[in-house]
Amino acid sequence: MLAALALVAGVLLDLFAPQPYTGLPLLAAAPLVAGATLSFRSALAVVCVTCVVSVAVDIERGRPATPLFVDLAVVGLIGVLALAVNRLIVRQGRDLALARDVAEAVQRAVLPDPPREAGPLAVAAGYTAAQAEARIGGDFFVVQETPYGVRMIIGDVRGKGIAAVAAVSVAIGAFRQEAEYAPTLVALGQRVDEALARAAARSGPVISTEGFTTAVLAEVSAEGEVLSLVNRGHPPPYLVHDGQFVRLDPTAPQLPLGVGLGDITPAVSVPVDVVRLPPGASLLLVTDGVTEARDKRGTFYDPVSSGRMHRRFRDPDALVDALTKDVDRWTEGEHEDDMAILVVTRRRPPRAA
Structure with missing residues (x-):
């Protein structure tokens, strides 16, 4: 829900807010939230959708090619970082589950x-x-x-x-x-x-x-x-x-x-x-x-x-x-x-x- 809200809010700001204020920070936040809260496949889907939405909004606003590629690079880079964070959270979760299982086995033995x-x-x-x-x-x-x-x-x-x-x-x-x-x-x-x-x-x-x-x-x-x-x-x-x-x-x-x-x-x-x-x-x-x-x-x-x-x-x-x-x-x-x-x-x- 947080990732979807950030994506929608970013699009609305890009389309209707005054020109100096864009929704790029919220668009970039959507993949980051997804990487921290969703599975890897779902987070990857959010990253791809956000990149497509960023390009579509820039084309809709008639922005030149340079800002368009800059926005896409920012969203893509944060998306890659979000996927890396997702893999790290999953690995730490597995390690924590293993440690808890070992602790429970030790307690049952003692x-x-x-x-x-x-x-x-x-x-x-x-x-x-x-x-x-x-x-x-x-x-x-x-x-x-x-x-x-x-x-x-x-x-x-x-x-x-x-x-x-x-x-x-x-x-x-x-x-x-x-x-x-x-x-x-x-x-x-x-x-x-x-x-x-x-x-x-x-x-x-x-x-x-x-x-x-x-x-x-x-x-x-x-x-x-x-x-x-x-x-x-x-x-x-x-x-x-x-x-x-x-x-x-x-x-x-x-x-x-x-x-x-x-x-x-x-x-x-x-x-x-x-x-x-x-x-x-x-x-x-x-x-x-x-x-x-x-x-x-x-x-x-x-x-x-x-x-x-x-x-x-x-x-x-x-x-x-x-x-x-x-x-x-x-x-x-x-x-x-x-x-x-x-x-x-x-x-x-x-x-x-």
Whole structure:
């Protein structure tokens, strides 16, 4: 539309404007706009049409041969530049698409989708990047069946970029390995803590207390009735049941993972919060992209006080979808941080015949 309007406006100015003011700049702008917005064939067609129109208008106005060829040369030169710009934009678009595909493949390798079912639980998860073109961030979640029940973790690595992805890879790898053997949830958190601290020590001569990872570790017993939680400096999870949200604040605040202070915070001092998980109830775990989402007035989002969230959800996918949409509504689509959501729901026992 812009190319067509520029072409028409240039012709009208050439035909009806006073003689010192011609439409040549607008005629020359038409191929440039086409080169930046259309396909190569369409842009080439606009360039050819513009050259023909420029010659036709000059003949109509009775201009001599020299101005006619000058106008044609100007339009033709800008048309060639427009086609070159078109090829450059197409090439950059292909490179960007390839880079995004590689980033998505890396994220799926580092952060694979959790299983749809784990023991007595139905599982759903969602990830929303702060930037639409970003595919990799510092938020992560894992759900895994173990001999001790279903264990899971949701965490947030401080920082962005490659360093955050490396820390995410260490945390997920340590959790998957140790979840099978750590006898308690506290011991599991301690081993993940030690793995992150070792990785931070290898990255430099001094352990940085700024490269920490907040996390919530959870364990659901084999029958699904007992839920155990260990919170390491992360936003508290929520128990969702019968349309009600209950925030599960930790008994005592704990240091995040990977700070490198495990020797002065022994595992025996870390409290474990135990709650009952009724049939049909859901455990909602989120990162600070949810709890620190703000509206235009700077008010933080809280699912407990949101009237749109107090309803029954048929499955964990519905809860993830509703929470994502509610946060988008609250922030009007402007996310300042990555947002990860993990929901596990205890399946109801089948009814007797």
